[in-house]
Amino acid sequence: MEKVKNQIEELKKSDPFADPEHVSDNAAVDTDVREQVGHEIIEAQIKDLDKRVADIKAALAKIEKNNYGICDRCGKSIAIARLKLIPEAAFCVECENKLRK
Ligand SMILES: [Zn+2]
Structure with missing residues (x-):
């Protein structure tokens, strides 16, 4: 921070x-x-x-x-590997991909 x-x-x-x-x-x-x-x-x-x-x-x-670690969009858990990479991630990989389209 x-x-x-x-x-x-x-x-x-x-x-x-x-x-x-x-x-x-x-x-x-x-x-x-x-x-x-x-x-x-x-x-x-x-x-x-x-x-x-x-x-x-x-x-x-x-x-x-x-x-923390819960996707803001779908409510599922965000993968630990993703959180290690981007600790501030607000969305799971699937939602992030959908939002970027
Ligand atoms: Zn999600």
Whole structure:
């Protein structure tokens, strides 16, 4: 949990838009483009990590309610192998596959 939060902080720091000199510099156009691309990649990574944090919070809430490892969609147990890989998984493999379609 803390690890993911730290990752988000690190990413925010590496965002070129977070550089206070960015606003005042008169960078060449190609530099601006590079900064823009970097910014978008970082934004996407932050979004992914934010989602992970939300998933982890949801998993923790499920532990409190004693239904951790139960699929949110079909109510069956999520395979242990899957939970080992993705501890915050909210759905069993079957439901995850159906939801992704
Ligand atoms: Zn399911």
